[in-house]
Amino acid sequence: xKKFVSGIIAITLLCGTGIVQxxxxxxxxxxxxxxxxxxxxxxxxxxxQSFCRIAWRTSILQGIVDAQNNDKPVMIVLMNGHPLGCT
Amino acid sequence: MQELSTLLIPAADQIERPGKYxxxxxxxxxxxxxxxxxxxxxxxxxxxxxxxxxxxxxLSGSHEAIHDPRKVEEHMRQGLKKWPKLSAVEKFxxxxxxxxxxxxxxIAEEKSQYPHDGLVLSSICRDLPRSTTPxxxxxxxxxxxxxxxxxxxxxxxxxxxxxxxxxxxxVPRNLVERLACFHFVDLVRGHTSSYPKDAVERAELSAEVIxxxxxxxxxxxxxxxxxxxxxxxxxxxxxxxxxxxxIPKLQTRGVDxxxxxxxxxxxxxxRFVSFTLIALSSRWGGNAYxxxxxxxxxxxxxxxxxxxxxxxxxxxxxxxxFFGPEGPYRVGGxxxxxK
Numbered sequence: 001x002k003k004f005v006s007g008i009i010a011i012t013l014l015c016g017t018g019i020v021q022x023x024x025x026x027x028x029x030x031x032x033x034x035x036x037x038x039x040x041x042x043x044x045x046x047x048x049q050s051f052c053r054i055a056w057r058t059s060i061l062q063g064i065v066d067a068q069n070n071d072k073p074v075m076i077v078l079m080n081g082h083p084l085g086c087t
Numbered sequence: 088m089q090e091l092s093t094l095l096i097p098a099a100d101q102i103e104r105p106g107k108y109x110x111x112x113x114x115x116x117x118x119x120x121x122x123x124x125x126x127x128x129x130x131x132x133x134x135x136x137x138x139x140x141x142x143x144x145x146l147s148g149s150h151e152a153i154h155d156p157r158k159v160e161e162h163m164r165q166g167l168k169k170w171p172k173l174s175a176v177e178k179f180x181x182x183x184x185x186x187x188x189x190x191x192x193x194i195a196e197e198k199s200q201y202p203h204d205g206l207v208l209s210s211i212c213r214d215l216p217r218s219t220t221p222x223x224x225x226x227x228x229x230x231x232x233x234x235x236x237x238x239x240x241x242x243x244x245x246x247x248x249x250x251x252x253x254x255x256x257x258v259p260r261n262l263v264e265r266l267a268c269f270h271f272v273d274l275v276r277g278h279t280s281s282y283p284k285d286a287v288e289r290a291e292l293s294a295e296v297i298x299x300x301x302x303x304x305x306x307x308x309x310x311x312x313x314x315x316x317x318x319x320x321x322x323x324x325x326x327x328x329x330x331x332x333x334i335p336k337l338q339t340r341g342v343d344x345x346x347x348x349x350x351x352x353x354x355x356x357x358r359f360v361s362f363t364l365i366a367l368s369s370r371w372g373g374n375a376y377x378x379x380x381x382x383x384x385x386x387x388x389x390x391x392x393x394x395x396x397x398x399x400x401x402x403x404x405x406x407x408x409f410f411g412p413e414g415p416y417r418v419g420g421x422x423x424x425x426k
Contacts, residue, residue: 028349028363030297030307035347035365042213042365042391044230054092056099056402060109061116061192063098068141068179068188073170074096075163076123076137078109079153083099085405086233086274 138166340372
């Protein structure tokens with residue numbers, strides 16, 4: 001799902017401001033080489049995390065209420081599993 | 088594109104979670120989702136991407152769009168094109184309806200168990216390279232994201248009582264078991280089941296104080312977990328596979344993880360200011376829901392899981408996957424500290 005969302009965002013929702021604190025690449029000097037390498041291989045790249053830059057509401061209801069308050073339509077993404085968590 | 092994304096309110100949600108069943112529920116939110124879905128004339132699944140008015144008039148959307156970013160963009164454009172042509176009555180909830188929505192939202196937020204003063208970690212998993220030859224299969228680079236929640240007292244249990252350099256501490260087994268059962272699982276390409284308590288063969292994690300600077304303790308973690316389950320003949324969808332070509336006669340599943348990490352804990356503020364825990368693991372087994380069945384990719388195969396301090400944004404306050412129908416961090420009648 002993250003791949004899907006990243007794909008969507010990369011193509012359609014390229015926002016400029018960071019909303020979510022994405023993983024950084026700070027050094028972790030206490031780690032063994034193999035664990036440090038594993039971390040580097042697992043953590044998503046900035047492009048994979050571009051969906052983080054969207055000001056997502058995490059429930060439909062929150063989206064609806066904010067849409068009404070802001071005079072805007074709501075875009076709903078519904079999945080089994082939370083699209084911003086584990087899908 | 089940036090402008091496009093700001094012209095609507097983006098909302099993401101899961102169809103079912105404890106106390107919330109958008110597909111069949113009777114809450115205001117459920118009824119609105121059902122209203123929108125009904126207009127899409129798509130009975131395949133409730134999953135999809137939909138652009139709608141606050142009062143539930145579908146402007147554009149489909150199930151298929153979840154697989155195609157270009158369709159998402161088209162739905163956004165179509166919805167935004169229709170929006171200005173609608174009257175206020177066509178767009179908005181009535182005053183009474185909006186009041187009902189606001190009350191329901193307030194109640195939902197009150198029920199949140201997000202541990203504001205505890206420890207919240209993002210948990211990211213991905214397959215690790217299996218050879219030196221790059222694998223170009225479409226899903227090979229997939230990753231998935233979950234969150235791990237710890238209350239304040241649980242977070243403190245990762246820290247040695249003796250806060251002097253060289254102090255060592257065994258992290259309570261129930262916390263490590265919780266990681267093994269609910270977070271060291273194969274979610275790389277979808278969902279799977281958590282591990283029951285009796286599948287946990289090892290759950291060890293120790294912390295050592297490496298440095299002390301004022302109120303800040305630098306910690307180093309080392310440990311090992313191992314879960315192992317053998318199919319007992321009872322089929323469980325999303326955990327085991329029905330018999331078929333390429334399905335082992337005796338199905339097994341498990342994760343063997345070598346753990347290492349480091350963290351900094353602020354004794355005065357009683358919270359972690361940094362936290363990293365890495366599970367370098369071998370996983371085996373798999374099912375249709377976590378995508379391993381299609382490729383008969385039952386391992387053993389290397390998988391990495393990285394837990395790091397999450398931010399505070401709304402998007403990072405999504406509950407852990409296994410805050411499921413059984414209850415938070417519960418499996419097979421065993422409870423791991425949450426109610």
